[in-house]
Amino acid sequence: MWAKVIFKDRIEPDRTEWFVKGTEMDSSIVVxxxxxxxxxxxxxxxxxxAIDPDIPEDNQIVTFQFKPKSNKYERVLNDEKxxxxxxxxxxxxEKGVHKIAxxxxxxxIVDSVEFVVK
Structure with missing residues (x-):
């Protein structure tokens, strides 16, 4: 797991580190x-x-972006896998109201958004 390490009494600057769950540092820090x-x-x-009228229709593309990079989750657009x-x-x-999940x-559903294309 990624965790923010905050040292008590500020003996070291805060930092982000990666731990295997259960192997975090001792009680001298807050994780x-x-x-x-x-x-x-x-x-x-x-x-x-907005669809740009100056760009040919075949060249118009929307890039959906997701985090984290993981292949454990599937994308659903307008209720279709x-x-x-x-x-x-x-x-x-495509013009209209859409939902990506x-x-x-x-x-x-672990996250979803609605958007409009005009």
Whole structure:
């Protein structure tokens, strides 16, 4: 797990380190676990994406971005599984309101955003 290490009495500067769970340093420090939960980086919730009339339709692409880089989660676009598990994928924009989501192996949504293409 990634954790922020904060030394009591500031004997050393704060830093981020990686630990195998259960092997964190002794009680002379405070460890704050901030392991990344799966999330959608782009688009943000409520984003408005405009189709550019000066760019040929076949060249218009939206790049969906996800963190962390993990293939444990699938991407769902407009309630349809995409089969994509990468940290990003390319999509040809279509006008309307859309929803992108991340689901786990139990098909539970762990993050989702709605966006509009105009």
């Amino acid at each position: 704050e676990d901030f392991s990344e939960k799966p999330r959608i980086v782009y688009p943000v919730d409520g984003a408005v994406i 995409t089969g994509i598990k990468n940290s990003f994928f390319l999509w040809k924009p 991340i689901i786990n192996s139990e098909n539970t």
